[in-house]
Amino acid sequence: MEIERRLLKKEALAGLVEKINAAGRKVHAPVCEGARVEFAPIDSIAEADLGYVQTTQSAKNLLFPRVERILSFKRRGGAMETADPDLSALPETVVLGMHPCDAAAIGSLGAIFTWDTQDAFFKARLEKLTVVGLSCAAGDEYCFCASVGLGPGSTEGSDILLTRLASGDFLAEIVTAKGKALVELAPELFLPAPAGADKDSALARIEKSFTREEAGERAKARFDDDALWDGQALRCLGCGACAYVCPTCACFDIQDEGTTSRGVRLRCWDSCGFPAFTIHTSGHNPREEQGARWRQRLMHKFSYMPERQDVFGCVGCGRCSRACPVDMNIKEHLIDLLEAKS
Amino acid sequence: MDELRKKARALLEAGEVRVVIGYGGGTGDRARAIFVREPERADELIFDGRCRQNLAIYLTRREVKELGKPAIVATLPALKTVLQLAGEFQIAEGGLVVLAPGADGSLIEFKTFADIEKYLAGAASPIDPAEQAEMDRVRAMSPDERWKYWLGQISRCIKCYACRQACPMCYCPRCTVECNQPQWIPVPSHELGNLEWNVMRAMHLAGRCVDCGDCSRACPVGIPLYLLNRVLIGDIESNFHQRAGMKAEVDYALSTFHPDDRENFIR
Known part of the structure; x- marks a missing residue:
């Protein structure tokens, strides 16, 4: 559908949250938690922090929870009964104030969860999620959305994208049918947009350092350059902080918990940075050294996902670099990769 | 810092160590671990209040061990870690060079673990x-x-x-x-x-x-x-009456048995 432009007065945002709550939907928004900002459920707009640059964790938990029950089992007589979770009981949810990088990330995550097997859990959650994005008025040195084909005002992935104009009011771009349905909850709040509403001047300036296509081609061309990957990864500790804060990392592990007579099957986040991630039952580990694991992380995002799922696996949010205890800076290492002599 | 860079360069030039594990500049104001393998890169080393990561983490990492004998730029907690790792038989005397830069630009090179023990016995460990x-x-x-x-x-x-x-x-x-x-x-x-x-x-x-x-x-x-x-x-x-990292010997309360221990369940 064609994007419709409306004006949402700054004081109307509170009313919008009330209307959404009144309609029985849950609202999640960035909330200040001490030194960090994280997505959390809110009852009123006063709880939200819309001036944030980036949350520590992405909102992927809403679509791909860090622990999710996918099955329960119970022994009855001689037989084992299994039961699927009731996905129809999932609440309708609105995430409000998500930046364009995160909104775009939903597409990348979705491409993995609907690539081959159609993941019922992810799809059920996605169907019930409406994204009210918020353009970025400011970025920081870790942001690089412009280098991965996005920008501080990209509408990709948002059902409605809000941009805070100089007046403090929001330009609301209604992008999808889901966005339109949300507007229907409070049509009186969405006023006609002034003809001269200037979105561009309200956006952060994010430098474009490379293109994701060149990053992918270069990573592929340098695949066998062990010295490069090992050199970049020498300080890497092999933790999962980067993968767990990433809005597109989708690896998971399956764990059964309980006894032989009853229990549950859980899906849990996993990370390719962990030393034991690829260990075989034989004891052989095809990615024995951290350099190989680091290469996998970059290759997966910039080469394998574009080849297999026709999407990129990095949206330039910079979370991995901010969260890294040892300052592994993905943007810097991608630039190094592009500059390295072949 | 000059002392540190000079020493690092000399150690690498003499082939006494193959890598100096130290701090360099990172993103924005951050400092990060760097691994200096060529003498001409010794000038990338920095040492100031931002240099907090305990670099002794890298002494037991296989990828770093493969580089050869290291020198490590050690803060106070890293010195303690060196002793504790030695006590747990993870590193051996002579297997590394320990460099402790002071805030005033001075540099101490520890020749033995006993020297580190002596130094730590007289050093205060301020708490934030x-x-x-x-x-x-x-x-x-x-x-x-x-x-x-x-x-x-x-x-x-x-x-x-x-x-x-x-x-x-x-x-x-x-x-x-x-x-x-x-x-x-x-x-x-x-x-x-x-x-x-x-x-x-x-x-x-x-x-x-x-x-x-x-x-x-x-x-x-x-x-x-x-x-x-x-x-x-x-x-x-x-x-x-034990504190980790004060000596290069295994003696920690929860996993060492002394014949004169009061508890005799292990016998």
Whole structure:
């Protein structure tokens, strides 16, 4: 559908949250938690922090929870009964104030969860999620959305994208049918947009350092350059902080918990940075050294996902670099990769 | 800093070490670990208040060990870690060069572990006032309040294991959480899994933790793990008069048996 432009007065945002709550939907928004900002459920707009640059964790938990029950089992007589979770009981949810990088990330995550097997859990959650994005008025040195084909005002992935104009009011771009349905909850709040509403001047300036296509081609061309990957990864500790804060990392592990007579099957986040991630039952580990694991992380995002799922696996949010205890800076290492002599 | 760079260059030029593990500039104001292998890159080394990571973490990492004999730029907690790792037979005297830069630009090169012991015996280990205030606040809570405090803190844990990976004393190639026959610690990051993981981590470090604080700094969600470590350090010190990282010998309260121990269940 064609994007419709409306004006949402700054004081109307509170009313919008009330209307959404009144309609029985849950609202999640960035909330200040001490030194960090994280997505959390809110009852009123006063709880939200819309001036944030980036949350520590992405909102992927809403679509791909860090622990999710996918099955329960119970022994009855001689037989084992299994039961699927009731996905129809999932609440309708609105995430409000998500930046364009995160909104775009939903597409990348979705491409993995609907690539081959159609993941019922992810799809059920996605169907019930409406994204009210918020353009970025400011970025920081870790942001690089412009280098991965996005920008501080990209509408990709948002059902409605809000941009805070100089007046403090929001330009609301209604992008999808889901966005339109949300507007229907409070049509009186969405006023006609002034003809001269200037979105561009309200956006952060994010430098474009490379293109994701060149990053992918270069990573592929340098695949066998062990010295490069090992050199970049020498300080890497092999933790999962980067993968767990990433809005597109989708690896998971399956764990059964309980006894032989009853229990549950859980899906849990996993990370390719962990030393034991690829260990075989034989004891052989095809990615024995951290350099190989680091290469996998970059290759997966910039080469394998574009080849297999026709999407990129990095949206330039910079979370991995901010969260890294040892300052592994993905943007810097991608630039190094592009500059390295072949 | 000049002294440090000069020494690093000389060590590399003489072939006395193959790599100098030190600090260099990182993103923005951050400092980060760098691995200087060529003498001409010694000028990339820095040392100032931003240089807090305990670089002794890298002494036991296979990728770094493969580079050859290291020199390490050591802060006070890193010196303690060197002794503790030596006590646990992870590093050997002569296998590394230990360089401790002072805030005034001076540089001490430790020739032996005994020299580090002597130095540490006379060195003060200042505690961050904000961390002490949090410790006092949590200590003053009732057991019930404290339990709720920790359940709240631990509910944020995402089981990324940054605390473990950043810890120089967590050098086990296979952690207890990766043993699954039987599965001692639940893998999922649910309430029980998070609680068991964080308690297990603290207990495995009891008597071994040198209080460098890297676990807390590594935690992306800001769980104050230093509180758990410090309480255990205090308890072990008052009950067993032992403190990790003060000598290059294995002697920690919870896993060493002395024939004159009061407890005789092990006999």
